[in-house]
Structures are given as structure tokens and as C-alpha cells.
Amino acid sequence: MSSAPAHRTLLRGARLLLAASFLSGAAPALAAPQGAEAVMIVPEGTRRPNDVTALGRRVEIRGDVAGAVVGSFGDILVTGRVTGPVVAIGGDVVVAGSGRVEGDVLAVGGAVRFDGAASAARSVGGHVRSLGALEAAFLSELRTSPLAGVTVSPLLLSFRLFLLLLWLAMALLLLRTAPRALGDASTMVSGRLVLLGALGTSAVLTGLLLASGLVLALPARVGLALAAAVVSILYAVKVWGLAALFLAVGRRLLQGARRGGALFGDPAAVTAGLLALGVPSLVPTVGPLFWALVSLVAIGLAVRTLAAREPQSTRTPLAREAA
């Protein structure tokens, strides 16, 4: 629940690129040169006529670059001039002094900072985006809002409560449209959390690897579009799995509820499950970690449900014995 659904999609996309850059740049990074060789420098007074790409190295642009600057697992410092975009994957972008970037400045898994006389308005011709923090997009909205002077934490808490509401609405919608399928899926949780977590991790890694491979193997726009499709599928799987997990946890919590009581039934169970799993995610630091684990179990549950050849409820005891 740590962020909006769309945030998660965006961040997953960022993680795809992180994985891609890690895997593609793993060898150079592991064999990272030490000392001065670990830094790629475009010296002051020189001009590079094309893109600058660095894998696992820090980049310092003191001169001019007539193209893009792309860094993977290394920071980028700009004190010179870059005509294209500056993109750091798994690192920070620092624009300092009289540094100037004509294109966009983007940090995936890092931050964008301005030192000295540099500022976003003065030093960047395009957009400045940082996808380093989970709530980066949300916070960027807060920073540009008239509420900039108000303490942020109550706003974040308010936003997270609202996101819990959205999760609950999605899970209830799924329950309303497919109650039997969701009920069948929820029965597959019992006593198999570790297995489901492992399945979920494996599914996420598969998706990340496929998306990263697509980005690196195909032309950029096609690869990014296909990678986004893979991420969207993963996200849909997570939504289904979470709804089933809410139901399973809620059924366990409310198993003593009697027919006719307000707490009886699957809608109440989904609600109880969401509150049991979602409220702890509001706790700072531990909450997001807890939610990440819950998400992995949910993805594993959804994958297991999709892979099941036959829903459990359609099997009679005799059929189960025969199986």
C-alpha cells in the first residue's frame, strides 16, 4: 500500500531498467576500475560530438557533450554543458555551478540534486524527474502545490489511507464479479506462505529479466512498450493475488462469525484481510518491507491459481481421492 497503483507500475518500470543495467553492466561493474579509472571525465575545454555512456563508473562532465549522457550504477556530475538528456540508472545526477543540461534530467533509483548556483529552472532546459523514492511523483506534486509549507507526513499518511481505500475497492470489485474464482484462489494459501513467496519472487524475477531482455534486444521504443506490457501483466497478477490473500486472511480472522452477524461473509472477510495486512504497512520503515513481502506472496498465490488445472471447489471428494 506504500504508493499508488500507478506509482508501482512506474517504479516497476524503473526496476526493470535497473535490472537491465545491472545485468548488462554486471561484468564492467564487478571489474570496476579503481582510482582515476573508475571515473569517466569529459575535461573542461573539450567537446564530445556524441553520447557518453558509462557502465558501473562515475561520470563527470566538465566540458561539452553534444548528445546524451547515460550512466548505469554510477553518479553523474555536470559542471559543463550537455545538449541531450542526462539519465542516471541506479545513481544520482548532480548539476553544479554553471552546469547546463538542455534536455531532460532523469534519475532512476537515485536523486537529482543541484549544488551551488545551479537550479532546475536555471540549469535544465527540459524536465527534471527522479524516481528514486517510492512516493517521488506524489512528493513532487506536493512540492509544487500551495501546501509546500505544510508538514508532509500527515499528507503522506492521508494519501496512504486513501490508497488503502483504493485497494479495498479493487478487491471488493473482484469479489463481486468473480466470487467463486476468488474463493478457490484463497483456499490455496493455507500453510504455504514460504512456497508462495518463493513462487512470487521467481515470477517477479522472470518478469524483470524478460522485460530487461526486451529493452536491450529490441529497438528502444518497441522494447520499452513490451517491457511496460510485461510489467502491467505482473501488476494485474498482483492485484488478483492480493484480493485472494485478503480473503484468505479475513476468513481465518472471522472464522467464528455467525450467519446473520455483520462480520459473516466474504465481503467482510476481504475487508478484515485488507485491514490486517494494510494497516501494518503504514508503519514507517518496517511497513513497506512488510507490504513487499505480502506482495510477493500475493503474486505467488495468483501464479499458483493460474497454474492450477482445475478449481478445488469443482472437485468432489471422490474425484480428489482419484487424483
Added chain:
Amino acid sequence: MEPLNHATGSPESAADLDRDRKLEVLLDEMVASSPAPPREFAAQVAAARPFAPWEVRRASAWRIPLLATSGLLAASLAVFLAPLGGLAPGTALAVWGQLFAAALSSPVSAALEVAPALAVAADSLRAAVTPGAGIAILGAGAAFGAATIVALRRQTVRVPR
């Protein structure tokens, strides 16, 4: 036409028919001689029945979800509006609505904005790595997927349902 034994698919013999008739009579006698079920029997059975999927269509099942959604919305509003006590209620609500709409839609616009820069970065990375790297990563992804499927199948075989 001779009646069929549905278990074996072969025609019923006279002995089979006679045995069925006797069993039917025996059952009738047992029902007639057994005491009537208690008055609340039907109610007890109904009360013990688990929640059925079709019951999600009953409005009564949605009281708690309605309460929870209202509670979450109220909590979100309360936490947000607490520091804005100086604003008129209408203005504060409008600020809440606009800010949350922007916060939910901004990731989409952010993704669209950074797409060209990401495309440039992807092209640069592709040019910087060995030509087969993308294919190798795709292969690794396929291998992970295959391992997941194999693990699932083994698990399905081991755990009787």
C-alpha cells in the same frame, strides 16, 4: 426394455430389483418410525451453512465493507484537513480532491514525460553492451519462468487436493 444397472452398465437382474425394492421399504419404515426433527432443525442447518459465492449479491453482506470504506475515507480526510483548520470546509475539500487527483495521475504524466529520455538511455545502453546481452537476458528470463513452472507442477503433484 430392461432396466440398466448404472454402476456396471449391464441389465438389472430380478434379484437386483428385488433387493432394491426391499431397501426402499426398509428406508420408508425407518423414516416413518424415526422421531420428527426438532423445530429449529432447519434453522440450525441454515445457520451452520457456510457463506456461498452467490450471497455476495445480498446487500446485507456489504455492511462492513461500506463501513470500512467510509472509515478509511473519513480518516484520510481528517488527517489531511487537520493542519488546514484555517481554510473553509469547501475550500479544504476542494484542495484535497485536486491534490489527490494530481497525485494519482502524475505518475502517468511523469512516465510519458520521461519516455523519450528512457528510450535514449536504452539505445545508449544497447550500444554499450555486447550484442548478445539482450538475448542472454531473455534466455535467463525464460529459464526462470521454466523453473517456476516445473516447481509448480512438482508442488501440485506432491500436495493432494
